[in-house]
Amino acid sequence: MGARAQRIGARGRHVEAAARGVRGLVPGEGVPFMGYDRFCKLYADYVLRLGVTSRVERKAGRTVEVDWAGATMPIHDTVTGETSKAYLFVGCLPFSRYSFVRATGDMRESSWLDCHVCMFDYFGAVPVRIVCDNLKTGVVSHPRDGEIVPDDHYRNLAEHYSTAVLPGRVKRPKDKPSGENLVLHAERAVVGAMRDREFHSLDELNRAIRDWLDAYNAAPFQKREGSRLAVFESEERPMMIPLPVMPYETGDWAGTRKVANDCHIVYRRNRYSVPHRLIGTRVELRETARTLEIWHDGQRVAVHRLFDAVQSNRSSTRDVDLPKKANWREWDEPRVRAWASGVGPNAVIVISRIFESYARPDQAIDPALAVLRLSRRYGRQRLENACDVARRVVNTPRHRQLKTILDTGQDHEVMEGEDPKVKGLDVEPPAGYVRGADYNARETKR
Known part of the structure; x- marks a missing residue:
C-alpha cells in the first residue's frame, strides 16, 4: 500500500464514528481502512447529520428580545445647524413577532432603560423574561461558568416589572434571532427608506417610526394566518404580566438617612414613612423625577411620591409602615x-x-x-x-x-x-x- 493510502487510513481512524460503511483491515495491523472516495462520502454524511437542528417552539408572552440597531439616522438641528445621530432601539416578541422601535439620542444606560419603559407601555403588558446582548449598560459580567451579573439599574427595572433579565450567550446572535431580524427590518425601513427625509428632532423621527411601526405590525403574514397585531391581541397579551401602577423611573442615589422613632425619615424638609422594623437603622434614598425610593440591604422597602420643591413640613405616611399601636386616627x-x-x-x-x-x-x-x-x-x-x-x-x-x-x-x-x-x-x-x-x-x- 502506498503512502497516500496510509495517510487516508490514518485519517479514517479519527472519523470512525462517521464511517459506518463496509471497511476492511490492513493486513498485519488490524486497523480499519477505506478508499479516499468512500471516506469523503461518509465524512460528508457525518457532517450533514452533525448540523441537523430542531425548530424552536415559542411560547406566548414568555420572551421579548431587545437590541440596538447598528445603523443610525441623522438629526438636523435648525437652531444650531448641527447634525447629531439617532440610535434605534428594537424589541420583538418571538411568538407573535409583535415589534417595537424607538429612536434615542445616545446609547447610555438611562436611554436603554427608558426605551424598555416605553416598550412595555406600547405592549400594554410585560413578558416573563428579557433576552438581550451582553452590552455594558445591561450586563456587568457573563462568564462561561458562573453566575451572570446584570447591571444594578437594569435589575431594578426587571424587579419593578416582575420580569427577569436573561442575556444571550457571548457572541451567539442566534440566541435572539427575532431581535436580529427586526434590526434588519428597522434599518431597511427607517434608515434606508427614510434616508431622503430630513428630521429636525427626535420626536419628529419617532412619530415617523411610529407610523411605520403601526403599519408593520398590522400587515398580514406571508406564511402564517393573521398579522402580528392580531396574534398579539388574541393570544399573547393575555399571557403576559400586567403593568404596574407606576412606570419605572431612572434616578440618582441621594445618600442615607436614619429612621426616627415615629417611623419617618426627613428628606428636603418633608417626612416619608419607613417600615417600623427599621427604626434606628440607616436607609438609602433614591430619587426619581416623581418618586422617592427607600432601600435597605439591597431591597426597596418603601416608595413615596415626592412633594414639590416649594412644599415643606409635609408628611407622606403609609399605614402598613406603622405598628398597630401607632395607627392613630381621630x-x-x-x-x-x-x-x-x-x-x-x-x-x-x-x-x-x-x-x-x-x-x-x-x-x-x-x-x-x-x-x-x-x-x-x-x-x-x-x-x-x-x-x-x-x-x-x-x-x-x-x-x-x-x-x-x-x-x-x-x-x-x-x-x-x-x-x-x-x-x-x-x-x-x-x-x-x-x-x-x-x-x-x-x-x-x-
Missing part, C-alpha cells in the same frame, strides 16, 4: 358607635341617647368615650349590665351614674324585668336646696 361618631356595638345592645342605647342630647355630634364624643372606657376596667359584660340598669332609671346615663353602679356592684343585684332602685343614684335631681324643720327650730332658739 374619633368620630361612626367609630364611637362601632365600639358601643361591640359592648352590647344596652350600651348602644346609652350611647345613642348621649348623642341625641347634644346639638352637635362632636360635643357628644368625649362623654360617650368616657362611658365606653369603663369596659377597660370593669369588662364589657359588666358595663353592658350597668347600662341596662341605668337606662331604666335615668333618661341619659353618664359616666358618673354608670361608675357608681359598677363600684357598688349593683349591676349584679337587679334581675331581668325588675324595676331597679339604685342606691346613690338620683332619679330626678332636686330643683334647689330646701331647709328642713330642724333648721328652722335652731333659728328660733337663737
Whole structure:
C-alpha cells in the first residue's frame, strides 16, 4: 500500500464514528481502512447529520428580545445647524413577532432603560423574561461558568416589572434571532427608506417610526394566518404580566438617612414613612423625577411620591409602615358607635341617647368615650349590665351614674324585668336646696 493510502487510513481512524460503511483491515495491523472516495462520502454524511437542528417552539408572552440597531439616522438641528445621530432601539416578541422601535439620542444606560419603559407601555403588558446582548449598560459580567451579573439599574427595572433579565450567550446572535431580524427590518425601513427625509428632532423621527411601526405590525403574514397585531391581541397579551401602577423611573442615589422613632425619615424638609422594623437603622434614598425610593440591604422597602420643591413640613405616611399601636386616627361618631356595638345592645342605647342630647355630634364624643372606657376596667359584660340598669332609671346615663353602679356592684343585684332602685343614684335631681324643720327650730332658739 502506498503512502497516500496510509495517510487516508490514518485519517479514517479519527472519523470512525462517521464511517459506518463496509471497511476492511490492513493486513498485519488490524486497523480499519477505506478508499479516499468512500471516506469523503461518509465524512460528508457525518457532517450533514452533525448540523441537523430542531425548530424552536415559542411560547406566548414568555420572551421579548431587545437590541440596538447598528445603523443610525441623522438629526438636523435648525437652531444650531448641527447634525447629531439617532440610535434605534428594537424589541420583538418571538411568538407573535409583535415589534417595537424607538429612536434615542445616545446609547447610555438611562436611554436603554427608558426605551424598555416605553416598550412595555406600547405592549400594554410585560413578558416573563428579557433576552438581550451582553452590552455594558445591561450586563456587568457573563462568564462561561458562573453566575451572570446584570447591571444594578437594569435589575431594578426587571424587579419593578416582575420580569427577569436573561442575556444571550457571548457572541451567539442566534440566541435572539427575532431581535436580529427586526434590526434588519428597522434599518431597511427607517434608515434606508427614510434616508431622503430630513428630521429636525427626535420626536419628529419617532412619530415617523411610529407610523411605520403601526403599519408593520398590522400587515398580514406571508406564511402564517393573521398579522402580528392580531396574534398579539388574541393570544399573547393575555399571557403576559400586567403593568404596574407606576412606570419605572431612572434616578440618582441621594445618600442615607436614619429612621426616627415615629417611623419617618426627613428628606428636603418633608417626612416619608419607613417600615417600623427599621427604626434606628440607616436607609438609602433614591430619587426619581416623581418618586422617592427607600432601600435597605439591597431591597426597596418603601416608595413615596415626592412633594414639590416649594412644599415643606409635609408628611407622606403609609399605614402598613406603622405598628398597630401607632395607627392613630381621630374619633368620630361612626367609630364611637362601632365600639358601643361591640359592648352590647344596652350600651348602644346609652350611647345613642348621649348623642341625641347634644346639638352637635362632636360635643357628644368625649362623654360617650368616657362611658365606653369603663369596659377597660370593669369588662364589657359588666358595663353592658350597668347600662341596662341605668337606662331604666335615668333618661341619659353618664359616666358618673354608670361608675357608681359598677363600684357598688349593683349591676349584679337587679334581675331581668325588675324595676331597679339604685342606691346613690338620683332619679330626678332636686330643683334647689330646701331647709328642713330642724333648721328652722335652731333659728328660733337663737
